[in-house]
């Protein structure tokens with residue numbers, strides 16, 4: 001009777017893969033956008049609640065935006081943990097952080113330089129979004145391509161996904177640099193080889209767009 005349905009664990013679950021850090025590139029990217037929108041919604045609703053009590057000052061917006069960025073970065077770190085090439089994501093995140101720091105500085109400067117700052121602030125915020133989308137698109141393009149198996153030095157491209165240390169020529173699967181231990185299959189799958197992405201199921205990012213078209 002209870003055998004009529006497959007056990008819960010056999011069905012794909014976005015949430016379970018998310019918690020396990022095993023999502024592919026595209027779902028993580030979509031969730032990163034979702035978290036940005038959610039954090040912005042939280043910021044706006046928070047400001048709306050403040051407005052119920054008192055006037056909302058520019059400082060409230062700046063502090064709120066700063067907090068929102070910190071929360072978003074934290075969400076990104078959680079969303080992208082366990083991703084095979086997470087350093088690319090960290091680079092993109094740092095760029096976004098820089099962009100939004102510049103946006104906040106520009107908004108504060110505009111609010112100090114003029115009494116009619118609304119259009120300035122709105123313009124800077126949209127510039128920030130445009131720059132963020134460019135960074136994320138560039139990162140997505142890079143992330144849509146797997147690594148080659150052969151290294152330019154003539155060996156097999158194998159490195160620790162946690163610290164980037166080259167693990168070529170080692171006798172076991174423990175990174176001598178950071179100490180992370182891998183099983184041999186885990187180490188291979190985490191290398192994110194283009195050949196595995198194209199050929200085999202169970203690759204880290206099977207939903208990534210096919211690279212042939214972009215060549």
Ligand SMILES: [Zn+2]
Pocket residue numbers: 160161162163164165175176177178179180
């Ligand atoms: Zn390492």
